[in-house]
Amino acid sequence: MKNLKLTIGIYIIASALIWGAAMIACSLKFKGTGCYDEISSILGGAAGFHLIAIWGPLAASQLKRLTKELKSEDQS
Secondary structure, eight states, X not given: OHHHHHHHHHHHHHHHHHHHHHHHHHHHHXXXXXXXXXXXXXXXXXXXXXXXXXXXXXXXXXXXXXXXXXXXXXXX
16 A cells, blocks of 8 residues: 555656646747747646546546445445
């Protein structure tokens, strides 16, 4: 259980670092060019898709596992 929490934590931190670096890099690259509005909508869409496609299933599986554990504790 402890290993699973550590693994999930590493994924969360890595994901945040990657998206943070991408957003900062795009902001610096397009600062003052007038393209920032276009880039911000692309980054926002990509971040939204990332949350739904990657973290949605992970959260659902964790919720399912937690529900199973709680039911097994109640039956004990």
